[in-house]
Amino acid sequence: MTVRDDAAAIAGDIIGLRHAIHAEPEIGLYLPKTQQKVLVALDGLPLEITTGKQLTSVIAVLRGGRPGRTVLLRGDMDALPVAEATGLPFASQIDGAMHACGHDLHTAMLAGAARLLSARQAEIAGNVIFMFQPGEEGYAGARQMINEGVLDATAERPMAAFAIHVSSGEPCGVFSTRPGPMLAAADTITVTLRGRGGHAALPHGALDPIPATAEIVTALQTMVTRRFDVFDPVVVTVSTLHAGTTHNVIPDEARFSAIARSYSAASRERLRKETLRLVADIARGHGLAADAEYTEGYPATLNNAAEAAFAAATAAEVFGAERALPAEHPVTASEDFSFVLEQVPGAFVRLGARPPGTDQETAPSNHSASAVFDDTALADGTAMYAELALRRLATAA
Helix, strand or coil: CCHHHHHHHCHHHHHHHHHHHHHCCCCCCCCHHHHHHHHHHHCCCCCEEEECCCCCCEEEEEECCEEEEEEEEEEECCCECCCCCCCCCCCCCCCCCECCCCHHHHHHHHHHHHHHHHHCHHHCEEEEEEEEECCCCCCCHHHHHHHCCHHHCCCCCCCEEEEEEEEEEEECCCEEECCEEEECEEEEEEEEEECECEECCCHHHCECHHHHHHHHHHHHHHHHHHHCCCCCCEEEEEEEEEECCCCCEECCEEEEEEEEEECCHHHHHHHHHHHHHHHHHHHHHCCCEEEEEEEEEECCEEECHHHHHHHHHHHHHHHCHHHEEECCCCECCCCCCHHHHCCCCEEEEEEEEECCCCCCCCCCCCCCCCCCCCCHHHHHHHHHHHHHHHHHHHHHC
C-alpha cells in the first residue's frame, strides 16, 4: 500500500482528533487539553517524547531503523480569540475561542503522519522530529521551542524542515509553495504625540496633537509608495488611533499603532528607520514631543529554493501535477515557522481546504469567525507530511 492509501485508511481517526481539538480550542502558549490529546494520539508509537518547560509543546522523535540525517515536521496547535459562527456540529465549546486558522487540522495531520512513519520505522534511514507547537498566533512559540532545544532533539540538527498550512479560501487538496519569500515579516509601530491641551475654541493657546497625528498617518502611506521599491514591497496599516475625551477639549496627547509588513531584511530595516524619522520630523515641525517604538515581531518566512522545489515535486508526484501549483506571490500574513527557517533550510507549504461548492471569492478566510475547513484535506496533508520526510531522508541516504 502507498502512503496515501495508509493515510486514507486512518482518515476517520485523523478527523476525529481534529474535531476533538476544534471543540476545545486553547489560546497562547498554555494548551494543556490540546497537548493531552496529542499525547494520547501518539501513545504506543515508537517515539521519544518530551514536553515543554515554558510552554505546553510536544517534541516527538522517530529514529529510523537505519542511520541517517534528520528532517523536522512542524504543526501548530493554538487557536484564536474569535467567537465561532460556523454552526458546525463540532464547533467550539469555549466562549471567545476558535480554531479559525486551521491549526486543529495541522495538529491532527502531524499526529497522523507520526503514525504512518512509525509503521515504516524499519525502512527509514535517519530521524524525524515532530514539532507540535503552541503559540503561533502572536506568541512566538516556535522561537521558544527552539530555545528549549527542538532543533537539537537528535545528534545533528535537521537538514530540512517543513510545515503545512491549510487555507479556507483555496481549492481543497491543492498544494502550493514557492522559493524565497512565502510570508511577510510583521512588526508593530506604536506612537504617542504629546502636546498641550486646551479649549477647542482657542486652539492657538494649545499644542494640538491631533492634526500632527493625522499628518503622520497620511505621510506613512506616502512613504510606502515613494521610499520603497514596488518589487520589494512593504505594507503599513494604522489599526488603532486614540485621542481626546469630548468634542470641545483639545487633548494633551494622541496615540496610534500600526502593523508593518516586509519581505526582505533590507526593507525591514529601512522601514524601521524611515518610520521613526518621519514621526520625529513631523512632530518636531508641530512643536510636539513624540514617543515612537518600532518593535520587531516575526521575520519573513523565507523558503529555501531547493527545499521548496523538492516539496513542489513531492506534491506533484504523489497527488498529480494539477494539485501542485506554484504560489505566484507571497502573502502579507506572517508565520513564526520563520524562526525555524532562519536556522534550517526548508519550506512552508499551503494546502487548500475550501469545502466543495463554496465560492472562492466569498468563502470566509482564515481568521474569520465563519471559516470552514474541509475534512477531506486531512488525509492529503497527513500523506504529504509523511512523504516529505520519507523522500527527503531517502535523498540523503
